[in-house]
Amino acid sequence: MANLAATVAAIEKYCGFPAARIRTVAERLLEAKLLEPGAPGVAVVIGPADLALLIFGLASGAPLRAVADRTADLCSCVPDGIDVNVMPEAIRSTQRTAFDVLHDIVWNAAHGDGQLRFDVEVVETFPEVSFRTPDGVARFQPAGSLSGHWQSGKQRCATTIPHSALLLAARNLFSEKN
Template sequence: MATLAATAAVLETYGGFPAARTRTVARRLLEDNLLTPGAPGVAVAINESDFALLLLAIASGAPLSKVTKATTELASTTPNGVGVSVMPEAIRPTRRTAFDVLHDIIWNTAYGDGQSKFDVEVVATWPEVAFHAADGVARFLPPGSLAGHWQSAKQRRATVIPYAALFLAARNLFGEN
């Protein structure tokens, strides 16, 4: 597991996210029990799932007062906004969220062969996470959203995290060096 200081440094080096902002957002997520807290007198240890949540939080660009809400909304988005909970149990697929996919990508880059090459796009204007691959884009939206439709009257503002940056960050934090 990585420390919060190491995580902030790696995200600044490879992702361009300021370390001070990363530490501030992490403190807010710790206060709101989204990240795993450390023991008294021990540095906070960031695991792969904490890293995925922290990455969504800082890429969202949400103000500090709304970062927890934005992170939980982004993490719980589903493919094309399909809510599988309303489907009959006999045909219901397993519910996959953007958090699940991002966690799998981080795990694969840190410990696997690194062949799951996706750029991750986090939309700041409304809850949407898109995974860009060579053969297409998978968009994750809140359940009940109309995929393929503009989700707001606002301009779409997003942060794209290239696969190379995600690969280097995950390997440096969690991989066998």
């Protein structure tokens, strides 16, 4: 577990987001109760799940007034927009969200062998998260969206965070070796 100041420094150093934007996004996520606040006189504690939320909030490119809502939208995206909750229970698989995958990547980078090597691409113009490897791409979109189709009339604008940046930030913050 890390404090907010260490998290801001690690994200700025390894992922390249400005420190002021990181602090403001963290504040908005705290206000929306997506991040758990610290007690009076106690700093906010950031874990791997909180780092995943911050990464989504920062990469979303959303205006600050809407960053918490956009973060929640991105976290709930599912593979190819397929909502398994409408399937009969006998054949329903467990639903994995974009948040689950990013949390696994961060946790594996900090505590595992770091072999979950996915670059994370967050689309700014519509809710979509892509996890990229040299072998292919897994796209996560809101449940019920039409997979493989442009989700907006706007130009697609995205932020890609390389696996190496996530690996270094997570190890710097959460590795027991530090």
